Amino acid sequence: MAGEKQTVDGIEALLSWAAQIGISDSSSPNSSSSGSCLGHSLFVSDFPDAGGRGLGAARELRRGEIVLRVPKAALFTTESVILDPEIASLMERHKHLSPIQRLIVCLLMEVNKGRSSKWYPYLSQLPRDYTTLSNFTVPEIKAFQVEDAIWAAEKAAEKTKSDWRGSLALLNELDLKPQLLNFRSWLWASQTVSSRTLHISWDEAGCLCPVGDLFNYDAPDELVLHEHDEVGVASKSCSLNCSVEAVNASNERLTDGGYEESSSSYCFYARRRYKQGGQVLLSYGTYTNLELLEHYGFLLPQNPNDKAFIKLEPDLYKITSYDIESLYIQPDGIPSFALLCALRLWSAPVSCRKNYMHLVLSGSQVSVQIELQVLNWLAKRCYETLQDLPTTIKVDKIVVNGIDALQRGKARIDFRDLGPALEEFKKFFEELNLKFENSESFVIDVMPIRIRKSLERWRLAVEWRLAYKSVLFKCFCYCKEQIDELSLS
Numbered sequence: 267m268a269g270e271k272q273t274v275d276g277i278e279a280l281l282s283w284a285a286q287i288g289i290s291d292s293s294s295p296n297s298s299s300s301g302s303c304l305g306h307s308l309f310v311s312d313f314p315d316a317g318g319r320g321l322g323a324a325r326e327l328r329r330g331e332i333v334l335r336v337p338k339a340a341l342f343t344t345e346s347v348i349l350d351p352e353i354a355s356l357m358e359r360h361k362h363l364s365p366i367q368r369l370i371v372c373l374l375m376e377v378n379k380g381r382s383s384k385w386y387p388y389l390s391q392l393p394r395d396y397t398t399l400s401n402f403t404v405p406e407i408k409a410f411q412v413e414d415a416i417w418a419a420e421k422a423a424e425k426t427k428s429d430w431r432g433s434l435a436l437l438n439e440l441d442l443k444p445q446l447l448n449f450r451s452w453l454w455a456s457q458t459v460s461s462r463t464l465h466i467s468w469d470e471a472g473c474l475c476p477v478g479d480l481f482n483y484d485a486p487d488e489l490v491l492h493e494h495d496e497v498g499v500a501s502k503s504c505s506l507n508c509s510v511e512a513v514n515a516s517n518e519r520l521t522d523g524g525y526e527e528s529s530s531s532y533c534f535y536a537r538r539r540y541k542q543g544g545q546v547l548l549s550y551g552t553y554t555n556l557e558l559l560e561h562y563g564f565l566l567p568q569n570p571n572d573k574a575f576i577k578l579e580p581d582l583y584k585i586t587s588y589d590i591e592s593l594y595i596q597p598d599g600i601p602s603f604a605l606l607c608a609l610r611l612w613s614a615p616v617s618c619r620k621n622y623m624h625l626v627l628s629g630s631q632v633s634v635q636i637e638l639q640v641l642n643w644l645a646k647r648c649y650e651t652l653q654d655l656p657t658t659i660k661v662d663k664i665v666v667n668g669i670d671a672l673q674r675g676k677a678r679i680d681f682r683d684l685g686p687a688l689e690e691f692k693k694f695f696e697e698l699n700l701k702f703e704n705s706e707s708f709v710i711d712v713m714p715i716r717i718r719k720s721l722e723r724w725r726l727a728v729e730w731r732l733a734y735k736s737v738l739f740k741c742f743c744y745c746k747e748q749i750d751e752l753s754l755s
């Protein structure tokens with residue numbers, strides 16, 4: 267089961283099993299003679315800077331070239347797991363469960379079979395744990411500091427818990443090993459499904475795709491979109507399944523893999539040209555960093571799709587037809603088009619709003635006076651938001667560096683190095699029942715796994731809030747520059 271170590275032998279066993287069931291990175295029929303499904307286009311490797319274990323280019327890959335094919339029979343779906351009519355009728359009796367709950371139950375059922383599961387080589391190579399939002403503890407959630415992120419994390423945790431409670435009756439009837447009935451097992455299975463399923467048209471829950479789920483993520487961007495246009499890979503359906511909304515909202519051309527009826531297989535394409543040895547990445551969809559953290563458990567240091575939301579006045583929401591989700595600050599600190607339009611309209615006198623509507627929606631300034639009002643309001647809101655948060659950008663950087671030192675295995679942290687970040691460190695370790703034994707430094711000989719895992723999640727929360735604050739700071743500077751320019755003109 268997934269509790270086993272991810273070893274080189276384990277990966278080789280997975281690739282050899284995958285070759286036997288028809289997974290291939292080559293269009294040539296005799297490609298699996300080497301005993302591995304890979305080697306022609308791809309290879310498995312560790313990419314520490316972008317996702318860890320992933321797939322590299324075994325040779326130069328052209329844009330739009332097919333790099334992996336996974337036949338339907340190799341896809342792990344509710345349908346492909348429930349072949350036993352008794353289990354099928356049991357599932358039928360629990361019709362109220364969502365497709366995702368059913369797939370999670372199927373995953374636990376297969377794990378329960380241990381080595382006798384036909385999916386064993388695949389299941390044994392799944393990660394043992396995840397850093398998705400549902401895994402965050404209360405103190406780790408608090409470390410986000412920003413209300414929206416705290417709310418998203420609490421909601422994710424509650425949803426996972428309530429899905430588990432709702433599935434317990436079925437799980438109890440399935441005669442599973444007791445440890446597979448507990449919440450920890452459910453959490454693991456649900457986060458496996460969240461972070462690894464691919465979209466398929468016949469099951470809303472998606473499918474687990476052996477080997478195909480080894481592709482790490484890169485954000486879709488304009489360049490890739492145009493490249494796709496050029497080579498005509500435009501009609502592939504969609505990639506990782508997790509957020510149906512995100513997939514629907516995004517242009518289908520942003521994706522680089524999909525299930526193809528014509529070959530009854532899941533096909534993956536190179537989204538751009540890759541040099542031999544480079545990591546081949548997949549776009550799972552368009553996600554903000556908070557969404558990536560929620561569904562996949564990581565943050566992209568440079569995410570062109572990230573959004574920073576600030577509190578807006580309630581009457582602003584009333585006068586704009588824009589979706590709330592479109593009212594944000596971009597990673598470069600510039601307000602989104604919709605936010606700027608909404609603020610311009612909101613800043614205009616009520617009696618003039620109707621007349622200005624056309625101008626505003628075309629993206630034009632209404633008047634210098636209104637533009638200055640918008641920029642001043644935005645600068646003030648960013649400034650006040652930053653002031654109201656418990657720590658500054660500077661302190662957050664110290665916290666990240668301190669966590670970094672601990673993660674690198676530094677056993678002694680001098681309190682003087684932590685300065686104003688000391689309080690947060692103290693609180694964090696106290697929550698984990700680790701007391702500071704002296705007043706000058708923190709010494710830890712062997713870092714227990716539970717602390718290492720918690721540090722990882724804490725770091726993600728601090729990195730997220732640091733990025734959020736940096737965007738607000740950039741926005742503040744942007745507004746000030748614009749104000750200066752307008753005042754001079």
Ligand SMILES: C[S@@+](CC[C@H](N)C(=O)[O-])C[C@H]1O[C@@H](n2cnc3c(N)ncnc32)[C@H](O)[C@@H]1O
Nearest residue numbers: 316317318319461462479480481482483562564
């Ligand atoms: C579909 S799996 C990809 C393969 C995965 N690295 C593995 O070893 O099984 C998705 C997971 O990979 C990791 N991941 C993918 N892309 C990443 C990236 N750009 N940066 C950091 N982690 C990434 C995250 O843990 C995510 O939940």
